[in-house]
Amino acid sequence: MWRTRIILATAEGCGTTEVMRRAGVSKPCVWRWQRRFMEAGVDGLLRDKTRKPGKAPVPDQVVARSIERTLGDPPGETTHLSAANKVVVPLRI
Secondary structure (H helix, E strand, O other): OHHHHHHHHHHOOOOHHHHHHHHOOOHHHHHHHHHHHHHHHHHHHOOOOOOOOOOOOOOHHHHHHHHHHHHOOOOOOOOOOOOOOOOOOOOOO
């Protein structure tokens, strides 16, 4: 609905600030959808463009090993970690 508001307010001759107010979106968002409409018309408003994927998920083996280590006993004679004792235990994954 807000994409439509952006285009209709733009067609009415409203400035960017007024378009932002009417649609309830940021300035970059207004510019993005105005550009998409200019490039692709109404079809450009119907769906989002695909985005680059984020970070790859952590492999199941690493997750399982991390959970196993978390639930197991601490390594060596360490019983707990404390900032006061400045105990540093390296994490081996």
